[in-house]
Amino acid sequence: MGRRIGADLLFGLTVLTLIGATALLAPVLAPYDPRAFSGQPLERPSRAHLLGTNDVGQDILSELVYGARVSLIVALGAATGTVVLGALIGGFAGYIGGWLDGLLMRLVDGMMSLPRLPLFILIAAFIGAGVPQTVAVISLLFWPTTARIVRAQVQSLRQRGYIRMARQFGGGHLYVLTRHILPQMAPLLISGVVNAAGWAVAMEAGLAFLGLGDPTAKSWGLMMRFALNLPGLLLTDRWLWWLLPPGLCVTLLVLALTFVGIGLERHFHPRLVRRGR
Numbered sequence: 275m276g277r278r279i280g281a282d283l284l285f286g287l288t289v290l291t292l293i294g295a296t297a298l299l300a301p302v303l304a305p306y307d308p309r310a311f312s313g314q315p316l317e318r319p320s321r322a323h324l325l326g327t328n329d330v331g332q333d334i335l336s337e338l339v340y341g342a343r344v345s346l347i348v349a350l351g352a353a354t355g356t357v358v359l360g361a362l363i364g365g366f367a368g369y370i371g372g373w374l375d376g377l378l379m380r381l382v383d384g385m386m387s388l389p390r391l392p393l394f395i396l397i398a399a400f401i402g403a404g405v406p407q408t409v410a411v412i413s414l415l416f417w418p419t420t421a422r423i424v425r426a427q428v429q430s431l432r433q434r435g436y437i438r439m440a441r442q443f444g445g446g447h448l449y450v451l452t453r454h455i456l457p458q459m460a461p462l463l464i465s466g467v468v469n470a471a472g473w474a475v476a477m478e479a480g481l482a483f484l485g486l487g488d489p490t491a492k493s494w495g496l497m498m499r500f501a502l503n504l505p506g507l508l509l510t511d512r513w514l515w516w517l518l519p520p521g522l523c524v525t526l527l528v529l530a531l532t533f534v535g536i537g538l539e540r541h542f543h544p545r546l547v548r549r550g551r
Contacts, residue, residue: 316328325516326512348409352477354467360421363378367428397411416470424462427462478495482498
């Protein structure tokens, strides 16, 4: 079983490393400026353009390489924002308790009762396109699940003997939170960031695909949208080198994040592995 966990985590980390290196080294790896009209429209794959060109003559491989940057920025920013908001609200609710706990949990219940996907699309259309706006909307709408998980964990930790002893010996709230509760919560928060990143990648790609993303940002979702705007795309073989590559990249990135999340969860909670035997 240990080998299986290691393989999951290794696969995910390897793919994430490759995509991260591609995003970081995009100016070196991309054969052309992704916004430059480097060829004739709809050129087939060749030595000059390994994946051909799009309908305005831009190199598709260069767009694909630079698209990794947008996906990773949204994944990291939105996942961090989601987990930070959820951890703060859930942590205060679980640690302080009382009326504040009730108030914050009613807020969480209200947020979770909303149809978040239609609301996400509506807000994104209202505030305008852009990577910062996408990160902000995902963070503000998808933190309640994290808040519930963190609250339950903090409530459990607060009742443990060593934390009660720390309080009896004069440990303040800040000391208890930073020295005892937060270290115990770290594995849960790390797993939460990874899992939220997978959702964020899919959300950004879907938003761009619907035409609500930043039209100036070279993203994989936007590439798929422009490809499908071409009449009769699926009746020719152009979809193989224009539509398929960004779709595979989104799928591979989400899959890698999922494997990393599963591997980390099993690593941090070995009892789950023993129960699965």
